[in-house]
Amino acid sequence: AQTVTQSQPEMSVQEAETVTLSCTYDTSESDYYLFWYKQPPSRQMILVIRQEAYKQQNATENRFSVNFQKAAKSFSLKISDSQLGDAAMYFCAYRISNFGNEKLTFGTGTRLTIIP
Amino acid sequence: ETGVTQTPRHLVMGMTNKKSLKCEQHLGHNAMYWYKQSAKKPLELMFVYNFKEQTENNSVPSRFSPECPNSSHLFLHLHTLQPEDSALYLCASSQIGAQETQYFGPGTRLLVL
Numbered sequence: 296a297q298t299v300t301q302s303q304p305e306m307s308v309q310e311a312e313t314v315t316l317s318c319t320y321d322t323s324e325s326d327y328y329l330f331w332y333k334q335p336p337s338r339q340m341i342l343v344i345r346q347e348a349y350k351q352q353n354a355t356e357n358r359f360s361v362n363f364q365k366a367a368k369s370f371s372l373k374i375s376d377s378q379l380g381d382a383a384m385y386f387c388a389y390r391i392s393n394f395g396n397e398k399l400t401f402g403t404g405t406r407l408t409i410i411p
Numbered sequence: 412e413t414g415v416t417q418t419p420r421h422l423v424m425g426m427t428n429k430k431s432l433k434c435e436q437h438l439g440h441n442a443m444y445w446y447k448q449s450a451k452k453p454l455e456l457m458f459v460y461n462f463k464e465q466t467e468n469n470s471v472p473s474r475f476s477p478e479c480p481n482s483s484h485l486f487l488h489l490h491t492l493q494p495e496d497s498a499l500y501l502c503a504s505s506q507i508g509a510q511e512t513q514y515f516g517p518g519t520r521l522l523v524l
Binding site: 330345 | 442444452453459461467499501505507511513517
């Protein structure tokens with residue numbers, strides 16, 4: 296069974312600094328997708344970034360980038376120039392690449408605090 | 412309305428009540444999901460509907476009854492719930508296909524007394 300582990304329940308960073316959130320996963324599949332979702336106090340789960348396992352290039356979205364290490368089964372999220380609006384729970388998620396199998400497996404989340 | 416909406420946002424019910432949660436997606440997707448989010452636990456997938464057909468029931472107790480009348484609407488009917496069912500219930504939608512992402516609604520915070 297696939298599992299997703301986020302070993303940092305809480306993290307904090309000074310505004311404008313850079314922070315990295317870690318995520319590891321376990322799977323026997325070779326083709327899959329990885330996601331980072333953000334859940335602010337409003338509770339809306341918002342997609343931050345997505346990575347296809349077959350792509351060697353790390354995904355980036357503005358201030359957000361990932362470090363995808365397939366052999367190590369590691370998928371960390373780097374937030375550059377942290378802003379107050381980045382404060383939220385961050386969830387790492389995994390999904391097998393299989394048409395019609397849309398099941399997402401989530402980690403337990405990391406609560407990120409931004410220090411003004 | 413845009414994205415995925417859920418009503419009500421908050422719900423308090425007794426163990427003998429019957430209530431329903433509603434989800435509507437305005438994204439033209441054809442798959443919808445119910446998740447349960449409890450404190451300090453990973454999100455748990457409850458049900459999946461593809462093209463209005465239920466394709467996954469993740470061992471959910473029968474006191475939770477989903478309904479998907481069309482690809483835009485999803486309901487979760489609740490009856491004789493237990494206090495441990497108190498949680499945030501999230502709805503999501505996606506377009507079926509290997510690369511599509513799930514988009515979430517704001518959730519319904521449920522408290523069972």
